[in-house]
Amino acid sequence: MRTYAMNEITLMQYILLVHGAQVGTGILSLPRQLAETSGTDGWMCIIIAWAINCLAGTLMLLSARKYPDFTIIDLFNYLFGKWFGKLLIFPLICYFGFFGIDIMTNTMLYIKAWFLPKTPEYVIILLFAIPSFLIVRNGLRIQARYVVLSFFMMLWMPFFLLFSMDSWNVLHLLPLFKEGWGPVIQGVPKTIFAYTGIEVVFFIYPFLQKKQYAIHGFLIGNSLTMLYYLYVTLVSFLFFTPDGITSVNQPVLSLLKNIEFRFLERFDMIFLSLYLFVVSKCWMIFIYCTVYSTSRLLNKQDHTSHAALYFLLAIAVIYVVKPTWNIADEWQTTLSYLGTVVLYVLPVGLYLYIRGFERFHRVKTR
Amino acid sequence: MRFFDKKSAATDQPHNQAEEDRPIHQALAQNIEEVKRSFPAAPDLTIFQFDTAPHGTPGALVFLDGLSDKNSLNSHILRPLMYGTQEVQKDISLPTISGCRILTTWSDVENAILQGESLLFLDGQQEVTAYDTKGWPQRGIEDPQLESSLKGGHQGFVETGMQNISLIRRYIPNLNLRISEQKIGRRGKTNVWILYLEDIAHPEVLQELETRLSKVDVDAVINTGELAEFIEDNPFSPFPQFIMTERPDSAASQLLAGRFVVIVDRSPSVIIAPATFTSFLQSVDDYSTRWLVTSFIRLLRFIALFIALLLPATYIAFISYNYEVIPIQLFLSVAESRARVPFPPLIEALMMEIMIEMMREAGIRLPAPVGQTIGIVGGIVVGQAAVQAGIVSNIMVIVVASTAIASFIFPSYDMGTAVRLLRFPMMLMASLFGIVGIVIGCMTLVGHLVALESLGTPYGSPLAPLRLVDMKDTFVRLPLWTMFRRPTSTRPIQKIRMRRERPRGDQR
Amino acid sequence: MRKILPLLLSLTLISFTTGCMDRIIIEEVSLALLVGIDLDEKNNLVLSISSPVFSEEAKVKEEVYITKAYTLRESREEVDKTFLALTTGGKTQAVLIGKRVMEHQGWFKLLEPFLRDAKNTVNARIVMVDGIAHQIITLQPKDKPRLSLYLAKLIDKDNLRNMNVKITLEDLRRDNYENGITASVTELRKDGKILVTGTALLDELGRYKLSIGPDENKLLHILQNNIKGEFSFTFRDANRPKGEIFPDDAYSFSAGSISVKTKTGYQDDKFTFDIAVDMRVALTERFFPLDILKEGDKLEREMEREFEKRFKKFIGKIQAAKIDPIGLGIHARAYQYDHYKPVQNKWGEALSKADVNVKVKTVITSMGTTK
Structure with a gap:
């Protein structure tokens, strides 16, 4: 069953794929959303959510570990039978496809607001589609290479937030547990959208070279994301006053707007445009998982045509819907709900089912 | 691609197999007739008939005039044959020449004559002796023009394949240096040699290379560049997928890194494969200059890469979309100089870029002194006058000039031209979508580089896939003694290349 | 694939012609x-x-x-x-x-x-x-x-x-x-x-x-702990004669490093802020004779007294106006959140009732090249 020999990925690629699938547009507004519900203690939500996600992801990998060479499609086929398995996997693929479009839409709205207010929405999506198609049509190994390269290329980005250090005030974070634990717990669900992405381990796990490190790798990737979010949120909280942070939609970008150099002003524009590299990792992984799965469902070896179809469809959807910030927000909320199911309900359900299934099989073979 | 395939399948076969395998006749006269028939309009074909010593058997020496070395022909073949020596073999006295072989079929005979060998037909014998008297007008060994080096050797490859092999052998006198030969081209019959180090180079890559070479079915391969185009991985890529060099020292060092060298007879440049993107930004001089200096120069090249690729595009984006990022002082001065220019920024930039490209191309065709004049006239006069006439802005001239300088810093000519070409689509994207357009362009480029392969090995290595070990010799060059491993991007089977210790000053 | 590619390309080109709207x-x-x-x-x-x-x-x-x-x-x-x-x-x-x-x-x-x-x-x-x-x-x-x-x-x-x-x-x-x-x-x-x-x-x-004015603005920056750039002051020594045409009692100095520590407390239904300002100053000008080696302390005390007087005046001014340009409210929230919360929407008023004490300590680090 080792059909993936050509597309094996190394541990580092695996880690960064997990991390890349998580970090998208969510981070730009995350500090504000956290401040709205949990005030200045919002950053603690990130750590709590991280712990929960570590558990969920470990559970996913524990289920997958029993069938190391099965992609999620094979797994579902094996567990639920050919037709029922396909029926069950279909909503998951739709979720991935929808996620891809949603991230592109979010990014498109940012680009539109910051750079190209008069350009039609679908043209911007078309722009995204060109490089994405070139990469997505290749195997997972190419995705992984792209993800690793753009991760290291954009490694300097978080450090630029440090230029706002002059306006930091540690007092903004105090006192800790201002209103007790209540608001902190309430803020946790807000992070779901930002943390979604760990579900790609279902798809990429079979490609991993050294399967024994799958859980370690996942934990590292997830922790990387956590540190990244924590850092950005803390910087935003330090920079903006507790009462003021809720008045800006994207604290990170507003913060960057203040950074000026002698030779370059308006750093948020440079940052946001280059941030495309970071976000593109995210949507590419989701779209890859989608088109790879659909082509596997239809027993096609090459997923190029599906990738092309996906992007055409995405452009068509954007052309028809003409998303606004409100629509994108609705989509994001919907995805957060779906994400809760995929991130937490699915792994638990699957794990329990597999245990039952195994026992049943063992009894039968005995 | 199918379009091309159809054509090649339809190529007709000029000779049939039976015709080619005809044996040699017994009678000399018949043989001479046959040769004359095979070479109808060939005034350079010489047939010299004589009686051989010591028994007086009639014989004929057949050769192409310009392709054989007259000196050795006359003194080492004709003299012993006609006047005799001590040693007699097969009824004739043995010529004092080492390269000789026996041919038995007509097709071999024809080939041997065409290659410049001289053939001895003897009456009553059904075999022909071919003597290696190849000799043709040759160029001396010179410093290659395109890749002149400051500190490396000043020898360059020449047009004779065998000589090129010997130049490389001088650098690597090692039994593991293997050479496999192939003939390419139905008419041209070019000799192509693949050189590699048996215990370093990866056998899979060798197989891939040999398969690709054997699949080339063309009339003739005149130049290495032609061959490269037939065997490269992605013909639609703007990037060169093989390194082509005229320097034996760089070829030798690439061999030692586990790469393959393909020498094409009659062409002074060789193919080095598999190539990676960053290897085009390295030169032989890098290793003979001190490592700190080299590291600086390497970084300079990477900066130049970005300048050459993105500077005009960034300029266009900044002045037609994202003027917010320019500081106010600069903004005012740019706007003031732009105010006189009647064209949109893209047209302004395109005009100047095309002008520069034309000057460069014109410079190549012209003899050196005139070329310089063109450079001065173009650069100073046209630039200055254009600004004064209000056709372009001052800043545009600066942008174009720095771009041009940056694009000439690359050690590889092929990569330089690729980058120069790529900046036009970048400029177009910038003029359509501003910074976002540039970023999308870069993403496309990165996506392409990541997916591109050279002989099945990743082209983006050591950046994508990331190989941290190779970083010692990518953006910077660390001291040679830290690089005790061969670069991993060539997938060598012998990984360690030197001892880790080095003699240190007083510990010796 | 071969059929889709030209289609995609032409589609791209067509839509790009609609681009450059934002130029x-x-x-x-x-x-x-x-x-x-x-x-x-x-x-x-x-x-x-x-x-x-x-x-x-x-x-x-x-x-x-x-x-x-x-x-x-x-x-x-x-x-x-x-x-x-x-x-x-x-x-x-x-x-x-x-x-x-x-x-x-x-x-x-x-x-x-x-x-x-x-x-x-x-x-x-x-x-x-x-x-x-x-x-x-x-x-x-x-x-x-x-x-x-x-x-x-x-x-x-x-x-x-x-x-x-x-x-x-x-x-x-x-x-x-x-x-x-x-x-x-x-x-x-x-x-x-x-x-x-x-x-x-x-x-x-x-x-x-x-x-x-500029002088009070310096005090504001010090209280805000916004210590950047140059802080130079010219004071008049109250103990010395004023001089006739030229001032005999004036001296100037610039504060090199200033450290500001704000302590927040709550007592008797009002906030207390103890602000300790620590300054290292360099004399730049002095119109009266003084042996700094021996009498430096005296000048330092004099400076401290003058500073504290000015701070007090300034704080009185802003308390009277019921404003808080210093941002003491942020300190109050950080350290006395329970008391701050009920008054956060009328903080100016709460501050006007608060005790704000500024303690200044100065050290003369250099007197320049003239003795």
Whole structure:
């Protein structure tokens, strides 16, 4: 069953794929959303959510570990039978496809607001589609290479937030547990959208070279994301006053707007445009998982045509819907709900089912 | 691609197999007739008939005039044959020449004559002796023009394949240096040699290379560049997928890194494969200059890469979309100089870029002194006058000039031209979508580089896939003694290349 | 694949022709480098905008447009009718606001377009004009560079010497939304030429309350722990004779390193703030004889007394005005959240009742080259 020999990925690629699938547009507004519900203690939500996600992801990998060479499609086929398995996997693929479009839409709205207010929405999506198609049509190994390269290329980005250090005030974070634990717990669900992405381990796990490190790798990737979010949120909280942070939609970008150099002003524009590299990792992984799965469902070896179809469809959807910030927000909320199911309900359900299934099989073979 | 395939399948076969395998006749006269028939309009074909010593058997020496070395022909073949020596073999006295072989079929005979060998037909014998008297007008060994080096050797490859092999052998006198030969081209019959180090180079890559070479079915391969185009991985890529060099020292060092060298007879440049993107930004001089200096120069090249690729595009984006990022002082001065220019920024930039490209191309065709004049006239006069006439802005001239300088810093000519070409689509994207357009362009480029392969090995290595070990010799060059491993991007089977210790000053 | 590719390509090309809708070439942009907001006698909003002219033939390098309008956004449409090109706020250097505007509640709303449109800058300096803003904007000083650049430089330079605050739009927004601090902006006056007079302090609703000069602004910066640039003071020693024509009792010094520690407490239903200021100063000027080696302590004590007197006066001023430009509210929230929470919406009043004690300690580190 080792059909993936050509597309094996190394541990580092695996880690960064997990991390890349998580970090998208969510981070730009995350500090504000956290401040709205949990005030200045919002950053603690990130750590709590991280712990929960570590558990969920470990559970996913524990289920997958029993069938190391099965992609999620094979797994579902094996567990639920050919037709029922396909029926069950279909909503998951739709979720991935929808996620891809949603991230592109979010990014498109940012680009539109910051750079190209008069350009039609679908043209911007078309722009995204060109490089994405070139990469997505290749195997997972190419995705992984792209993800690793753009991760290291954009490694300097978080450090630029440090230029706002002059306006930091540690007092903004105090006192800790201002209103007790209540608001902190309430803020946790807000992070779901930002943390979604760990579900790609279902798809990429079979490609991993050294399967024994799958859980370690996942934990590292997830922790990387956590540190990244924590850092950005803390910087935003330090920079903006507790009462003021809720008045800006994207604290990170507003913060960057203040950074000026002698030779370059308006750093948020440079940052946001280059941030495309970071976000593109995210949507590419989701779209890859989608088109790879659909082509596997239809027993096609090459997923190029599906990738092309996906992007055409995405452009068509954007052309028809003409998303606004409100629509994108609705989509994001919907995805957060779906994400809760995929991130937490699915792994638990699957794990329990597999245990039952195994026992049943063992009894039968005995 | 199918379009091309159809054509090649339809190529007709000029000779049939039976015709080619005809044996040699017994009678000399018949043989001479046959040769004359095979070479109808060939005034350079010489047939010299004589009686051989010591028994007086009639014989004929057949050769192409310009392709054989007259000196050795006359003194080492004709003299012993006609006047005799001590040693007699097969009824004739043995010529004092080492390269000789026996041919038995007509097709071999024809080939041997065409290659410049001289053939001895003897009456009553059904075999022909071919003597290696190849000799043709040759160029001396010179410093290659395109890749002149400051500190490396000043020898360059020449047009004779065998000589090129010997130049490389001088650098690597090692039994593991293997050479496999192939003939390419139905008419041209070019000799192509693949050189590699048996215990370093990866056998899979060798197989891939040999398969690709054997699949080339063309009339003739005149130049290495032609061959490269037939065997490269992605013909639609703007990037060169093989390194082509005229320097034996760089070829030798690439061999030692586990790469393959393909020498094409009659062409002074060789193919080095598999190539990676960053290897085009390295030169032989890098290793003979001190490592700190080299590291600086390497970084300079990477900066130049970005300048050459993105500077005009960034300029266009900044002045037609994202003027917010320019500081106010600069903004005012740019706007003031732009105010006189009647064209949109893209047209302004395109005009100047095309002008520069034309000057460069014109410079190549012209003899050196005139070329310089063109450079001065173009650069100073046209630039200055254009600004004064209000056709372009001052800043545009600066942008174009720095771009041009940056694009000439690359050690590889092929990569330089690729980058120069790529900046036009970048400029177009910038003029359509501003910074976002540039970023999308870069993403496309990165996506392409990541997916591109050279002989099945990743082209983006050591950046994508990331190989941290190779970083010692990518953006910077660390001291040679830290690089005790061969670069991993060539997938060598012998990984360690030197001892880790080095003699240190007083510990010796 | 072969069939889809050309289709995709042509589709791409077609849609790209619809691109470049957002293109504005640099010389066609008319930048609102300075924006002025005034109220006339009948309380109508008067907006003025100055933008640079790039044409070589134009003698005057700035065009100024003054209009009566309801909001900034609306005035932009007005402006476009006469300006050579589109007006944008992407590079605004300063927003000058007339004193009459600042005296009314809610003027901050007028700056809305700067904050909402992502293309606009938030780094424009906010300046209160003691007088009428468009009188400054229309000024074209012959011996100075473009007014917009000159103004920006003037404010930045004086801010480096701590003579006024430099408040950008983003800072103002922060102060405005934050309960624990009240805003303060640079103050300008036209008196033949343009003068930076100091800082205007606003109350919680953004209304203008009082002005402070350069000396008090330094104290403000110290209390804010905003220690950057140069702090130089000239004091008069109370124990010495005044001198007749030339002052005999004056001495100047600049504070090199200043450390400010604020302790927050709550006692007897009011907040207490103990601010300890630690200064290392270098003498720069002294008009009376003194042996620093022996009597340095005396001078140090004298300085401390003078500082504490000034701090006390300054704090009394802001407590009377019920404002908190220092941001003590932020300290209160951080350390006394339970007590702060009920008063956070009327913090100015709570502060006016609070005990604010400033303790100064100075050390003379150098007396210069003269003994």
